[in-house]
Amino acid sequence: MSQLNKEIQYVQNPAFGAYIIWNFVRGYYSNNSSFVPFPLLFVVLPIIFREDLVEQINGTQKASGLRQFSNKFLSTKILKNDVISQVHVSSSNMKNLTLTSIRVSIYASLISLDYENALVFPISTTERKNEPKNILKLGKASEKLGYWCSQLTLHEVSQIMKVRF
Amino acid sequence: MNFQIKKLILWPKKSDLKPKEIEFELGKINIITGASRTGKSAIVPIIDYCLASGSCHIPVKTIRNACSWFGIIIQTNDKQILLARREPGLNKSTDEMFVLEGEQVTVPPTPHKNTTRDSVKKYLDEQASLSFLEIESDTTNNYFGRPSFRDLMAFCFQPQNIVANADTLFYKADTTDHRTKLINIFPYILGAVTPDLLAKRQEINVLLRELRRKEKDLSKLKDVAEKWKIEISGWLSAAEELGLVEVRNNLGVLSFDEQLEILSSISEKKASDSSILNRNIQASSREIVALRREESEISLKLSSFKNRYTEMSQLMDSIEDYRESLTIQIERLNISKWLRSLTEDEDSCPIFGFSENHPKDQISKFYNSLTQLEEESGYTNKIPAAFEREYESVKTEIDKLSEQLTAVQKRIRIQSSIRNSSADEKYTMENISRFLGQVQYASETFETLGSDSQLSLAIANLNERLGVLRAQVNENAIIQRVKAALRTIEGYTIKLLPLLDSERPNDPVKIDYENLTVIVTGTDGRDDYLWEIGSGSNWLAYHISVTLAFQLFFNKQNHSPVPNFIVYDQPSQVYFPQKLAAKENEKDLDPKLNNDEDQIAVKKIFKTLSQALSDSKNAFQVIVLEHADKSIYGGIEGVHEVCEWRGENEKLIPLEWIN
Numbered sequence: 001m002s003q004l005n006k007e008i009q010y011v012q013n014p015a016f017g018a019y020i021i022w023n024f025v026r027g028y029y030s031n032n033s034s035f036v037p038f039p040l041l042f043v044v045l046p047i048i049f050r051e052d053l054v055e056q057i058n059g060t061q062k063a064s065g066l067r068q069f070s071n072k073f074l075s076t077k078i079l080k081n082d083v084i085s086q087v088h089v090s091s092s093n094m095k096n097l098t099l100t101s102i103r104v105s106i107y108a109s110l111i112s113l114d115y116e117n118a119l120v121f122p123i124s125t126t127e128r129k130n131e132p133k134n135i136l137k138l139g140k141a142s143e144k145l146g147y148w149c150s151q152l153t154l155h156e157v158s159q160i161m162k163v164r165f
Numbered sequence: 166m167n168f169q170i171k172k173l174i175l176w177p178k179k180s181d182l183k184p185k186e187i188e189f190e191l192g193k194i195n196i197i198t199g200a201s202r203t204g205k206s207a208i209v210p211i212i213d214y215c216l217a218s219g220s221c222h223i224p225v226k227t228i229r230n231a232c233s234w235f236g237i238i239i240q241t242n243d244k245q246i247l248l249a250r251r252e253p254g255l256n257k258s259t260d261e262m263f264v265l266e267g268e269q270v271t272v273p274p275t276p277h278k279n280t281t282r283d284s285v286k287k288y289l290d291e292q293a294s295l296s297f298l299e300i301e302s303d304t305t306n307n308y309f310g311r312p313s314f315r316d317l318m319a320f321c322f323q324p325q326n327i328v329a330n331a332d333t334l335f336y337k338a339d340t341t342d343h344r345t346k347l348i349n350i351f352p353y354i355l356g357a358v359t360p361d362l363l364a365k366r367q368e369i370n371v372l373l374r375e376l377r378r379k380e381k382d383l384s385k386l387k388d389v390a391e392k393w394k395i396e397i398s399g400w401l402s403a404a405e406e407l408g409l410v411e412v413r414n415n416l417g418v419l420s421f422d423e424q425l426e427i428l429s430s431i432s433e434k435k436a437s438d439s440s441i442l443n444r445n446i447q448a449s450s451r452e453i454v455a456l457r458r459e460e461s462e463i464s465l466k467l468s469s470f471k472n473r474y475t476e477m478s479q480l481m482d483s484i485e486d487y488r489e490s491l492t493i494q495i496e497r498l499n500i501s502k503w504l505r506s507l508t509e510d511e512d513s514c515p516i517f518g519f520s521e522n523h524p525k526d527q528i529s530k531f532y533n534s535l536t537q538l539e540e541e542s543g544y545t546n547k548i549p550a551a552f553e554r555e556y557e558s559v560k561t562e563i564d565k566l567s568e569q570l571t572a573v574q575k576r577i578r579i580q581s582s583i584r585n586s587s588a589d590e591k592y593t594m595e596n597i598s599r600f601l602g603q604v605q606y607a608s609e610t611f612e613t614l615g616s617d618s619q620l621s622l623a624i625a626n627l628n629e630r631l632g633v634l635r636a637q638v639n640e641n642a643i644i645q646r647v648k649a650a651l652r653t654i655e656g657y658t659i660k661l662l663p664l665l666d667s668e669r670p671n672d673p674v675k676i677d678y679e680n681l682t683v684i685v686t687g688t689d690g691r692d693d694y695l696w697e698i699g700s701g702s703n704w705l706a707y708h709i710s711v712t713l714a715f716q717l718f719f720n721k722q723n724h725s726p727v728p729n730f731i732v733y734d735q736p737s738q739v740y741f742p743q744k745l746a747a748k749e750n751e752k753d754l755d756p757k758l759n760n761d762e763d764q765i766a767v768k769k770i771f772k773t774l775s776q777a778l779s780d781s782k783n784a785f786q787v788i789v790l791e792h793a794d795k796s797i798y799g800g801i802e803g804v805h806e807v808c809e810w811r812g813e814n815e816k817l818i819p820l821e822w823i824n
């Protein structure tokens with residue numbers, strides 16, 4: 001394995017992915033105990049694994065919501081509208097990683113699947129605070145993202161993030 | 166752009182009452198008829214307010230006292246959008262807005278703030294696939310800013326004070342701000358300036374700026390050429406290390422000329438002049454470490470920009486195919502199909518692979534729900550994409566960073582070439598002599614930089630690229646395209662004009678977009694501006710025919726950002742008897758058309774609307790707010806009477822909302 005591949009493995013691995021996805025589901029659930037539509041999980045990693053997107057999530061108030069977040073990329077200050085358009089492509093590229101991450105988080109009893117309705121819910125909702133700072137930061141971002149998505153229908157998320165399920 | 170009004174919604178202040186909905190039909194002439202003071206004219210400001218207008222023009226008192234939120238539902242090609250905005254109370258307007266979208270949206274009992282006016286504006290810009298590039302990119306003048314959705318409202322409303330106005334043809338074009346902006350973006354709206362051209366204009370400006378900088382470099386290297394500066398200070402540091410000059414910590418402060426002077430003084434030295442000192446070597450090691458760090462930082466940044474550039478280029482490639490509409494076509498993710506393809510048979514679980522704990526029917530239920538979820542999310546294969554600005558800025562950034570990187574690397578090379586020239590003989594006399602030779606060569610190079618250098622090559626390249634771009638952005642061709650578009654619109658106007666009641670139905674009409682008005686050419690050859698022509702009925706005829714002609718033109722374009730609806734508020738007003746003469750107690754009465762000629766003239770208005778609509782194959786929507794009733798427009802094709810506000814409690818605001 002080349003050095004770069006190793007680096008990527010350190011960050012974008014299924015165990016870490018599982019942690020991120022669990023945080024997303026937790027955040028989603030925290031709003032009225034709602035369950036996550038299964039396809040939605042596939043946009044989480046492409047967003048959280050991008051530094052510039054996470055930076056904006058952290059810089060956006062929780063109360064502002066997903067629209068406000070995505071609108072930021074249209075502003076002249078940030079000038080990164082293309083990054084949003086990229087989410088769909090990366091979702092497609094990261095399908096496998098997402099699926100393995102989902103498996104890991106189910107094995108680890110972090111989340112569970114309502115098979116009949118294709119919805120996902122968290123088993124544990126206690127926030128973990130003992131991880132290294134950088135990891136916690138990404139977890140937090142994922143949780144916020146989950147909360148934002150819970151306020152919108154799948155259709156709306158798809159329009160705002162320009163992802164077609 | 167397909168963007169029509171499906172519903173108008175008012176939410177009462179009294180929370181126990183239901184919201185009032187007024188439903189419109191798409192692609193028809195929707196008429197709200199009624200007596201005076203029933204709230205007809207409030208429709209225009211309500212729609213405008215919900216489309217994120219800057220200030221609220223909804224009449225105060227009754228309407229604003231009774232309603233808590235105003236809303237509209239917009240129908241586009243593939244979805245409905247509900248936009249609602251809170252009644253501003255004592256303020257001029259409010260930022261609190263509510264947006265909901267979906268294939269079908271249901272009206273909520275009460276909206277709540279989930280977005281702001283600014284976000285809605287951006288959202289509408291994006292829905293209309295408007296370019297984010299400025300019309301004139303090298304100016305900070307707001308009048309030349311990027312076209313925005315709000316500017317397009319000029320084509321969608323003809324309120325009472327405009328519909329038969331001799332001085333202004335378009336909505337909100339009465340203030341300098343709107344007027345100037347509208348005139349400037351006209352070529353864009355007419356499709357004569359494409360986003361592609363805007364991007365090229367932007368590139369020309371970026372290149373021009375760079376060219377200017379490079380030319381300055383060439384004439385005055387000492388100020389600008391960072392690259393040479395870094396290189397020369399590399400030589401100087403190496404000389405310090407070898408003890409040929411004294412260590413001075415202010416290399417960066419010296420001007421290029423001063424550094425050059427030191428360098429040439431070094432080149433005259435002999436190897437025996439060197440005095441290697443411990444501290445010189447230490448300083449140089451520290452410098453190498455710092456340089457290495459700088460190098461890796463720049464290269465990290467550069468590679469992340471490069472990645473983004475590659476990703477963008479792929480997206481831009483797909484935009485190329487849909488240039489005019491600024492969209493990208495994408496395949497759906499299709500998670501359900503993909504999961505199915507992963508497992509060999511229908512029975513095994515897509516997530517765990519085995520089926521013992523997951524009976525077959527459970528799995529098939531899972532797939533069903535999954536497919537259903539995917540369907541719920543709606544589907545369009547095109548998504549809006551406008552990021553030419555970003556593309557340009559990343560390109561510039563990459564150029565800048567690569568230049569920096571080369572400079573730093575060169576300096577590292579100079580310093581480490583001395584370092585690595587086999588460790589044991591590094592500080593020998595022989596090696597120092599060799600170094601001096603190199604310095605001599607370098608200082609000569611620096612001195613001849615002006616005449617033949619990489620810089621002048623770069624300048625030549627820039628000039629060449631500029632030439633190519635300038636040829637592509639042919640401003641003359643743009644003017645020609647604007648003219649062609651205007652001729653088409655004039656063609657539509659002239660066809661509609663004879664249907665209306667005007668004095669000069671057959672005189673050719675020219676649209677003068679730089680003055681936002683029309684010019685009528687008489688048989689005597691004189692050009693008459695709209696404001697030079699008399700009579701309200703003439704003004705009305707030009708207003709109606711021109712605004713319809715614009716809609717017909719937008720409809721014919723592949724992609725027009727302008728919404729395809731238009732609201733006329735009392736077009737027939739010029740034919741109704743003056744109310745001033747009426748007795749005090751009759752002022753509130755519904756005026757009647759008592760003259761046969763006037764009745765025919767008003768009928769003509771509706772017939773013209775109907776004709777324009779059928780010419781476009783019902784591709785746009787007209788909303789008319791009128792005193793005239795069924796006796797006038799009955800039987801005309803394409804007419805849909807939305808409601809009649811006459812008699813007891815038939816008004817925009819029901820009585821029970823107030824009392």
